[in-house]
Amino acid sequence: MIRLLKIEWLKIKNYTAFIIVSVFFVIGVVAVNYIIFVVNNNMISQSQAVILTGKFSPFQFDKTWQTTSYAAGWLLLLPALMLIILITNEFTFRTHRQNIIDGWSRLQFIHVKIVMALLVAVFSAILVFFTALAFGFSSGTPFSTHGITHVGFFFLKALSYNMIALLIGVLIRRTGFAIGVFFIYMGVENFISQLLDVWSVRLRKHNNLDLGSMGDYLPMNSADGMLTFPSNPLKLMAKGVLPTDYPWLVLSLCIVYLLVFYWATVNRMLKTDL
Amino acid sequence: MSVLSIENIHKDYGPVQALKGVSFDVPKGSVFGILGPNGSGKTTMLAIIMDILKPTSGTYKLLGEVPSEMHRRQIGTFLETPNFYHYLSAERNLHIAAAIKGRGVDDIPKVLEMVNLTHRKKSRFSTFSLGMKQRLAIASSLLGNPSVLILDEPTNGLDPAGIAEIRTLIKKLNLEGTTIIMASHLLDEVEKVCTHVAILKKGELVATGGVHEILANEDVVEIGAADMAALHLLVQQFSGYNSMKLEGSLIQLFYPIGTIDLEGINRHFFNEGIVLNHLQLKRKSLESKFMELTN
Numbered sequence: 001m002i003r004l005l006k007i008e009w010l011k012i013k014n015y016t017a018f019i020i021v022s023v024f025f026v027i028g029v030v031a032v033n034y035i036i037f038v039v040n041n042n043m044i045s046q047s048q049a050v051i052l053t054g055k056f057s058p059f060q061f062d063k064t065w066q067t068t069s070y071a072a073g074w075l076l077l078l079p080a081l082m083l084i085i086l087i088t089n090e091f092t093f094r095t096h097r098q099n100i101i102d103g104w105s106r107l108q109f110i111h112v113k114i115v116m117a118l119l120v121a122v123f124s125a126i127l128v129f130f131t132a133l134a135f136g137f138s139s140g141t142p143f144s145t146h147g148i149t150h151v152g153f154f155f156l157k158a159l160s161y162n163m164i165a166l167l168i169g170v171l172i173r174r175t176g177f178a179i180g181v182f183f184i185y186m187g188v189e190n191f192i193s194q195l196l197d198v199w200s201v202r203l204r205k206h207n208n209l210d211l212g213s214m215g216d217y218l219p220m221n222s223a224d225g226m227l228t229f230p231s232n233p234l235k236l237m238a239k240g241v242l243p244t245d246y247p248w249l250v251l252s253l254c255i256v257y258l259l260v261f262y263w264a265t266v267n268r269m270l271k272t273d274l
Numbered sequence: 275m276s277v278l279s280i281e282n283i284h285k286d287y288g289p290v291q292a293l294k295g296v297s298f299d300v301p302k303g304s305v306f307g308i309l310g311p312n313g314s315g316k317t318t319m320l321a322i323i324m325d326i327l328k329p330t331s332g333t334y335k336l337l338g339e340v341p342s343e344m345h346r347r348q349i350g351t352f353l354e355t356p357n358f359y360h361y362l363s364a365e366r367n368l369h370i371a372a373a374i375k376g377r378g379v380d381d382i383p384k385v386l387e388m389v390n391l392t393h394r395k396k397s398r399f400s401t402f403s404l405g406m407k408q409r410l411a412i413a414s415s416l417l418g419n420p421s422v423l424i425l426d427e428p429t430n431g432l433d434p435a436g437i438a439e440i441r442t443l444i445k446k447l448n449l450e451g452t453t454i455i456m457a458s459h460l461l462d463e464v465e466k467v468c469t470h471v472a473i474l475k476k477g478e479l480v481a482t483g484g485v486h487e488i489l490a491n492e493d494v495v496e497i498g499a500a501d502m503a504a505l506h507l508l509v510q511q512f513s514g515y516n517s518m519k520l521e522g523s524l525i526q527l528f529y530p531i532g533t534i535d536l537e538g539i540n541r542h543f544f545n546e547g548i549v550l551n552h553l554q555l556k557r558k559s560l561e562s563k564f565m566e567l568t569n
Contacts, residue, residue, distance in 0.1 A: 007373045015361055089359070098357035101324045102374040102414075103347030273327045 004104075004112040005119075012086065021082040029072045029127055033059075033135055036071055057139050062146040064136035069154035070227045072128045076158050079120045080165035084178050087113055087169035097274050110170070110269040114262065117162035125155035153226040156254050160223035163261035170268045186220060193221045212246040219261075222254040275338055277302050277422050277453045278323065283332035285318055285477075292318045294477045295332070300455055300470070305448050307468035307485065308457040309564075314474040316457040317354050320426050324351055337422070347375045350415035351424040356407040360400040364391055364410050367399055371414045378417030385413040388443065404431040412440065416447075423447065426457045441467055461564050473564075492516060492528045495539060498552030508546050524552060 012018045037059055058067040090096040099109050129151050136143065165182060172178035193215030203209040216225030226247060278300040285293040293315045300306040308316045321327040323334055324346060336345040358367040365382060372378040378385075386392045389409035394402070402410065408431050415423055428444070429437040444467050448454055458464050464471055465485065472482040481488045495515075499505040505525065509518060515527040527539075536555060543550055 003373075007370060010366065010370050010373060011359060011362075014366065015359075093360055094355060094357040095359055097324075097326050097353070098371070099374055100326060100343070101346060101351045101353055102371050103343050103376065104374055105343040106325065108343070271328070 001112070001115060004108055005115065008112050008116055015086075017085055018082060021078055021085075025075060025078045025124070026127060028075045028078065029068075029124075029131055032071045032075060033068050033131055036067065037135055037138070057141070059135040059139040060141040061136045061139070061144040064132045064139065065145075065147045066150040066228070068128050068132035068135060069150040072124070072131065073154060073157050073224070073227045076124065076161045079124060079158065080161040080182070081179060083113075083117055083120065083162050083165040084169045084182060085175055086116070087166055088173055088175040088178050091169075091173040092175060100274065106269050106274075107266070110266050113166060114163070114265065117166050118159060121155050121158035121162055124158045125151055128154050150227065153251075156251070156258075157223040157227055160220065160254060160258060160261075163258055163265070164220065167261050167265045167268075170265055189218050189220050193218050212249065216250045217253055219257040222250050222257060225250045226254070275302050276300055276335070277337060278306075278455060279335040279338070280319070280323075281333050283319065283322060283334065284330045285315070285322060285327065286330045292477050293322075293329075293332075296474070296477070296479045297332075298472045298479060298482045300453065302453055303448075303451065304470045305444060305454045305456065305468045307464035307471040308455065308474060309459070309461065309464045309471050310457075310474035311459055313476075314459075315477040316459075316474055317426055318477075319474070320351075320353055320424055320455075320457055323424070324353060326353070347377070347418075348420055349422045349424060350417065350420035352411045352415040352428060353424070353426045356411035358399040358407070358410065358414075361398060363396050363398055364402070364413075365395040367410070368414055368417065372417050375418050378419075381417050381419065385416045388416060389413045390439075405433060405436055408432055409436065412443075421452060423452055423454045424456075425454065427459070428456060429458075429460070429463060437463075493531055493534050494556040495527045495529065495534055495536070496521065496524045496552060496554045496556060497527065497539070497543070497550055498524045499543070499548050499550050501548065505543070505548050505550075508543060508548060512542065 040058055057063065090099070096109060100106060132151065164185070168178050168182050168185070172181050196214035196217070200211055200214045203211060213225065215221055276299040280299070281297050282295045283293050283297070284291070284295055296315070296319060308319065310316050318327060322329045323336070323341070325341070325343075334341060337348065339345065358364075359370070362370075364386065368382045368385070369379065372382065383392070386395050389412055391406060391409055391413060394406065399407065399410070408428070412425070412428060415425065423444075425444075429440050432440060441463070444454055444456070448469075456464075456468065468485045470483065471485045471488050473480040473488065497505065497509075502523065502525075506520075509525055509527070514533070515529050517528045519526045519528070534555060536553060540550060540553055
């Protein structure tokens with residue numbers, strides 16, 4: 001696999017779009033947290049409500065892991081889009097055929113892409129870890145690993161986005177169209193998720209049936225559902241402050257969806273004409 | 275030993291049958307042409323061999339074994355279009371191909387020189403003309419000095435000088451022992467370069483064998499006489515022609531080009547007591563032979 005990854009690196013190391021998106025992502029993760037840090041320090045913590053309810057610092061240790069993971073989660077579209085571009089480039093340039101003609105198996109071709117998706121998720125999580133650490137120390141609170149599982153949830157979210165991106169890439173094959181489908185899918189899933197959430201509330205209220213936030217049982221939302229902004233006294237973002245009802249169920253679903261994406265992506269590459 | 279052995283390959287696209295039970299063997303050391311008009315299934319056949327397309331049914335063997343990616347690494351293939359990363363230079367693209375093959379990195383300067391692209395090795399693939407892209411694809415297929423080359427329409431998009439260079443290169447590589455499998459719709463190309471040929475027509479194998487047997491480029495003499503039985507007997511004792519065929523009420527004699535002596539033929543049969551009532555020279559062009567086979 002190392003040999004395959006080295007070849008994959010040869011393909012992308014001089015690709016301008018890859019370099020630009022990577023730089024934007026790294027800067028974006030730091031910047032979005034810095035904005036929250038500054039806004040919190042200069043506005044929220046000075047507000048009357050917070051003064052009344054008690055000091056809230058999203059970057060104090062034990063909160064910084066959650067805050068940074070949640071905030072950086074919004075930027076995971078960037079690596080996902082980059083992966084769509086990388087896989088659809090292969091189809092556009094027909095290099096997927098050439099790679100196989102030159103001596104890769106179909107499985108090797110798709111496995112190295114899946115490992116790339118995994119590595120991008122790992123690097124994203126490492127970036128979040130260090131960003132959380134840096135802002136945590138900036139808050140002046142003593143170091144704690146409490147809540148570090150959120151970085152793990154972030155990793156799963158990154159991997160889910162990347163795997164959805166790969167699957168759409170191998171199904172659609174054309175860059176612009178695939179990116180369009182990715183966004184449409186996000187929109188449609190979020191819409192269905194909202195409907196399911198409303199239904200969940202009704203079931204709870206009228207039928208005394210608690211099925212949790214059913215919207216979080218969908219593929220992308222199961223990855224999103226585990227990451228929430230730490231409860232803050234202002235409770236500005238309804239969805240953001242409400243953690244999912246059954247985190248372990250949502251976590252399990254997220255892993256099941258990952259396996260399904262893996263199977264569907266590999267199966268597509270193995271069975272279809274290239 | 276057969277380098278490639280194809281057995282009863284079928285490929286369907288819904289109701290369309292692109293290949294209908296094609297079987298043939300490619301002998302080691304040959305230049306094997308797969309000849310057929312556009313849409314006859316040549317590229318489909320090669321794509322199946324390269325695991326780009328899945329056959330509906332049928333099997334094939336590469337180098338006498340059940341095919342795998344390890345066999346493909348030993349074969350230099352240029353299939354249909356030059357497929358490279360547009361944003362990378364010629365040299366970097368060849369690095370990727372060599373890395374996948376697991377051999378041939380040291381060959382990069384040599385193969386670029388062979389196809390006259392050394393001066394453009396640092397240029398991005400996207401800046402290349404069609405002919406240059408084609409030549410880069412041929413260079414890539416030569417990496418690692420493969421024992422088998424598969425070339426699909428290798429002279430497409432090349433200028434006359436480029437076409438001549440590639441033909442010379444193919445002949446040279448074949449002399450050095452490389453088996454070459456080449457798909458083409460250009461008769462002239464196949465005739466000039468190939469030792470063996472398989473002719474495909476609408477997904478069916480029409481003929482396969484030595485190129486001089488299948489695409490014999492001959493002159494034909496048609497003869498007839500009142501007593502055809504006697505004429506037939508005499509023809510069998512007659513020499514100088516390659517083959518003979520009964521065509522309706524006439525006999526066709528096939529001669530190597532330019533060797534026919536009509537006067538001599540006439541005199542011979544007259545001296546033997548047969549007066550010919552029909553004596554006609556027909557030139558059988560390669561095109562007419564091809565049309566005969568594929569139409």
